[in-house]
Amino acid sequence: MKYVEKFKPESYYHIFNHAVGNDNLFRNEDNYYYFLKRYVHYILPIAKTFSYCLLPNHFHLFIQFRTEAEILSHYCILNEGAIIPDNEFDFHKFLMQQFSNFLNSYTKSINKRYNRKGALFLDYTRRIEIVHPQYYRNLVHYIHNNPVKHGFCLYPEEWKFSSYSALFRMDISSRIEREQMIEWFNGDISVSNYNNTHNKFMPELYVIE
Numbered sequence: 001m002k003y004v005e006k007f008k009p010e011s012y013y014h015i016f017n018h019a020v021g022n023d024n025l026f027r028n029e030d031n032y033y034y035f036l037k038r039y040v041h042y043i044l045p046i047a048k049t050f051s052y053c054l055l056p057n058h059f060h061l062f063i064q065f066r067t068e069a070e071i072l073s074h075y076c077i078l079n080e081g082a083i084i085p086d087n088e089f090d091f092h093k094f095l096m097q098q099f100s101n102f103l104n105s106y107t108k109s110i111n112k113r114y115n116r117k118g119a120l121f122l123d124y125t126r127r128i129e130i131v132h133p134q135y136y137r138n139l140v141h142y143i144h145n146n147p148v149k150h151g152f153c154l155y156p157e158e159w160k161f162s163s164y165s166a167l168f169r170m171d172i173s174s175r176i177e178r179e180q181m182i183e184w185f186n187g188d189i190s191v192s193n194y195n196n197t198h199n200k201f202m203p204e205l206y207v208i209e
Contacts, residue, residue, distance in 0.1 A: 003126035007095040009068045012130040014139055017103065017121045018058040025110075025120065026056050032161045035059075035106055040175065042102035045074045046095060048177045050136070051143045053162040055150060060143045062130075064177075065095060099125050137184040140167075 007013070019025045026032050032054050043049075047063040065071065068091070075094055076082050107120040130139060144167075147159035156164045166174040167181065 003128060004124060005127055005129050006092040007065060007127070008129075009065050009071055009091055012062070012064045012136065014128045014130055014143075015061040015063060015099075016058065016126045020119050020122060023120065024056045025059065026054060026161075027114070029160075031110065034109060038102055038106050038109075042098050042105065044175060046071055046098055048180070049163070049175060050177050050181060051140045051163045051167075052176075053143045053146045053159070055147060055152065055161075060146055062136075062139050062143055071095070096125075137181075140181065140184070 003016075005013075026035065035054060039052075043063070045066075047065050050062040050064070051060075052062070053060045071091060071094065072084055072089065075084070075089075103121050103125070110120055111117060130136065144156040144162055144164045147153050147162065148156055153159050156162065163174075163176045166172075166176050167178060
């Protein structure tokens, strides 16, 4: 089955999920902000975030999982100081469980608020490991341009629910990894350089829709 690669510490991934059927994940602005709040709670402790985009019926993430030590530390916090025997920890299982908890938490809130029942997301989160560093920058562009691709706006800066604006606002704090991304953009994270480095080519093996 495609898009079900194992999660590994310190590896980079393009992650995607979609609403079931013709449903929407987000019905108003509050839904988008609540989703991000749940993301911070469940995913930020185990992964760095480089870019994201939330569209009405699907979302894209570009993340790197944290180190083994950081992930194990968070596991122990969640499990009241559990001691992990050497070489016996299933990182993929734990990281997948965090994503499952994250999406289930959001689904329960939406179901309660809108008096709906059943699944909201597809039954598995699609993911592709990004193993070629030369495409990190391309994926940032790809994710930020998703609203343009789907006809929601003409320019990526017009879409409120992505990390595009946070990338350039160095005067405010952000949870995306701007310092690391500066290296990908040759030390210049200005809007003009970002646009000048836009390469629309994205290898098919890294694309999920």
